[in-house]
Amino acid sequence: MIKAALGIDIGGTNTDFAFIDREGKVLVEDRISTKGFKEVEVFLGALNEKIRLACKRLPGRMEVIGIGVGAPMGNINKGTIEHAADLPWKGVIPLAEMMGKYTDIPILVTNDANAAAVGELIYGGAKGMKNFAVITLGTGLGSGIVTDGKLLYGQDGFAGELGHTTVRPGRTNRECGCGRVGCLETYVSATGIKRTMFKILADSIEESELRNICYRDMTSLHISEAAEKGDKLAIMAYEHTGEMLGLKLADLVAHTNPEAIFLFGGLTLSKGLILEPTQKSFEEGLLSIYKGKVKLLPSQLNSTNAAVLGASALAWDIYEKTLSK
Amino acid sequence: MIKAALGIDIGGTNTDFAFIDREGKVLVEDRISTKGFKEVEVFLGALNEKIRLACKRLPGRMEVIGIGVGAPMGNINKGTIEHAADLPWKGVIPLAEMMGKYTDIPILVTNDANAAAVGELIYGGAKGMKNFAVITLGTGLGSGIVTDGKLLYGQDGFAGELGHTTVRPGRTNRECGCGRVGCLETYVSATGIKRTMFKILADSIEESELRNICYRDMTSLHISEAAEKGDKLAIMAYEHTGEMLGLKLADLVAHTNPEAIFLFGGLTLSKGLILEPTQKSFEEGLLSIYKGKVKLLPSQLNSTNAAVLGASALAWDIYEKTLSK
Numbered sequence: 001m002i003k004a005a006l007g008i009d010i011g012g013t014n015t016d017f018a019f020i021d022r023e024g025k026v027l028v029e030d031r032i033s034t035k036g037f038k039e040v041e042v043f044l045g046a047l048n049e050k051i052r053l054a055c056k057r058l059p060g061r062m063e064v065i066g067i068g069v070g071a072p073m074g075n076i077n078k079g080t081i082e083h084a085a086d087l088p089w090k091g092v093i094p095l096a097e098m099m100g101k102y103t104d105i106p107i108l109v110t111n112d113a114n115a116a117a118v119g120e121l122i123y124g125g126a127k128g129m130k131n132f133a134v135i136t137l138g139t140g141l142g143s144g145i146v147t148d149g150k151l152l153y154g155q156d157g158f159a160g161e162l163g164h165t166t167v168r169p170g171r172t173n174r175e176c177g178c179g180r181v182g183c184l185e186t187y188v189s190a191t192g193i194k195r196t197m198f199k200i201l202a203d204s205i206e207e208s209e210l211r212n213i214c215y216r217d218m219t220s221l222h223i224s225e226a227a228e229k230g231d232k233l234a235i236m237a238y239e240h241t242g243e244m245l246g247l248k249l250a251d252l253v254a255h256t257n258p259e260a261i262f263l264f265g266g267l268t269l270s271k272g273l274i275l276e277p278t279q280k281s282f283e284e285g286l287l288s289i290y291k292g293k294v295k296l297l298p299s300q301l302n303s304t305n306a307a308v309l310g311a312s313a314l315a316w317d318i319y320e321k322t323l324s325k
Numbered sequence: 326m327i328k329a330a331l332g333i334d335i336g337g338t339n340t341d342f343a344f345i346d347r348e349g350k351v352l353v354e355d356r357i358s359t360k361g362f363k364e365v366e367v368f369l370g371a372l373n374e375k376i377r378l379a380c381k382r383l384p385g386r387m388e389v390i391g392i393g394v395g396a397p398m399g400n401i402n403k404g405t406i407e408h409a410a411d412l413p414w415k416g417v418i419p420l421a422e423m424m425g426k427y428t429d430i431p432i433l434v435t436n437d438a439n440a441a442a443v444g445e446l447i448y449g450g451a452k453g454m455k456n457f458a459v460i461t462l463g464t465g466l467g468s469g470i471v472t473d474g475k476l477l478y479g480q481d482g483f484a485g486e487l488g489h490t491t492v493r494p495g496r497t498n499r500e501c502g503c504g505r506v507g508c509l510e511t512y513v514s515a516t517g518i519k520r521t522m523f524k525i526l527a528d529s530i531e532e533s534e535l536r537n538i539c540y541r542d543m544t545s546l547h548i549s550e551a552a553e554k555g556d557k558l559a560i561m562a563y564e565h566t567g568e569m570l571g572l573k574l575a576d577l578v579a580h581t582n583p584e585a586i587f588l589f590g591g592l593t594l595s596k597g598l599i600l601e602p603t604q605k606s607f608e609e610g611l612l613s614i615y616k617g618k619v620k621l622l623p624s625q626l627n628s629t630n631a632a633v634l635g636a637s638a639l640a641w642d643i644y645e646k647t648l649s650k
Binding site: 073082083130131145147148150152153154155156157158159160161162164165166167168169178179180247250251252254255256257258259285287288289290293294 | 398407408455456470472473475477478479480481482483484485486487489490491492493494503504505572575576577579580581582583584610612613614615618619
């Protein structure tokens with residue numbers, strides 16, 4: 001009988017899921033809208049039916065060894081989603097408990113970046129590593145930290161919120177959606193690089209095709225395309241973003257001394273643009289005992305379904321740790 | 326038979342040691358000069374004899390369950406001291422291996438701040454805690470981080486070097502002895518507050534008795550005494566120091582989500598002066614999910630022999646973990 005894990009990625013718009021084998025191969029996958037469901041109970045009922053239908057398309061009989069769920073503000077200690085701004089359901093949702101009505105299979109809930117870190121460990125570039133971190137660069141900046149072979153959760157399950165470390169102290173700096181000022185993700189994320197781009201467009205008198213795009217319309221894709229065509233200001237925006245990221249990754253090393261840091265997500269797809277300035281600022285910022293020892297790498301996960309892969313990896317990770325006890 | 330651990334604290338000037346029982350009671354203690362020994366082999370021979378003599382003063386027969394050594398740049402993974410700037414012996418010293426010639430008792434080597442963290446766990450305010458950090462404020466700033474009940478070491482044994490995270494980016498900021506610029510310990514340490522004091526004396530035209538003391542002579546004690554007498558500029562120096570510390574402790578929380586952070590060392594003795602501004606800046610800097618959940622506390626270790634206590638606690642910690650397996 002084939003063994004598989006069920007990975008579920010709950011996003012603000014859609015929820016993707018897939019049955020995935022130990023090698024990371026997707027056996028069956030599908031999705032359901034998240035946005036359409038005002039009540040989480042109704043959403044879970046619909047999701048359960050959708051999964052049941054997907055099961056019929058499986059190539060043969062299958063043993064599901066576990067269910068991993070990645071969700072914004074997912075708390076692994078409690079199996080909850082807590083005050084997730086991007087989901088339609090408010091407050092604390094006891095997700096694992098609620099899903100437990102439908103199945104006896106073990107259910108784990110964590111946030112997207114932690115799931116990405118376990119995905120990197122089980123299927124990606126971190127295979128065999130004991131100490132590493134994954135930085136996810138999307139609309140915001142997420143992070144998952146693995147120390148001594150295990151995800152770092154901390155006291156309340158919320159370790160690894162590097163997007164909300166301070167890169168620029170002082171009250172006059174960039175406002176963050178979290179209510180703080182000068183957060184790393186206000187500089188280093190798809191939104192952050194756009195803000196930097198607008199600052200540069202304001203400060204410089206150099207010509208740039210990006211002067212034709214309004215704030216609401218501009219995406220990080222416009223900036224990477226301009227940079228690849230040689231737009232000086234767009235290149236500056238990438239340099240500035242990489243410089244900030246490298247500096248804070250050096251801080252991360254001074255906290256947890258990892259063997260490698262993986263960069264994941266849309267902003268990292270144009271690899272040289274972001275990796276080169278990040279690498280330079282990172283190596284400059286490292287304390288001498290760490291210099292040359294910490295690898296900065298692009299994620300090895302296939303990004304089309306990486307969140308689902310990561311969620312399923314969580315289930316595989318726990319399954320194998322239980323077996324080896 | 327009484328059980329005791331031998332704690333050894335190797336400092337740049339002296340090496341202190343003590344036999345300590347499980348309750349943290351010092352049974353016998355003594356010290357030997359470190360500075361006087363150019364060869365580490367000769368130092369260890371002398372230390373061994375000094376310990377043998379001290380044994381004779383013990384109240385009864387004793388089982389030594391382990392030896393813990395705290396030393397600058399002590400690496401627990403390898404039992405080495407690596408390139409410690411403040412010790413007379415250069416390069417990588419295989420300390421545990423060299424000490425093993427004299428005894429079969431298990432020997433552990435780590436750095437001072439990690440030893441302080443285990444001391445807090447075994448004898449101090451962190452009893453029963455799983456996730457916390459200790460910040461040691463002396464000439465520099467050290468840190469030891471405990472996650473999931475264990476010291477966080479990272480890949481090379483050098484996790485927790487918060488003194489060398491960046492508080493002020495940019496090449497024009499304060500030079501650090503480590504070769505970097507803008508390190509936390511250039512602001513938050515006995516030396517850091519003195520540098521801040523001199524900056525304030527330069528910027529302000531306010532009168533202060535500290536204008537009579539030259540840089541070489543001034544210590545953090547002068548500043549705390551002046552602040553306690555109401556010297557406005559000295560109070561400002563403490564406020565500024567606490568503000569910087571609080572900000573970076575909020576970053577620490579975003580990395581490891583601890584239950585508590587303990588402040589230890591000379592600079593924290595005048596408690597209100599440093600704790601109050603630190604607390605304020607810390608709470609302001611915390612992301613909402615952490616607010617009100619992380620305690621900022623003065624260390625509960627007796628600071629006169631805390632380093633030796635911490636070193637011995639390391640031995641107790643490992644001993645008990647081995648027993649419980």
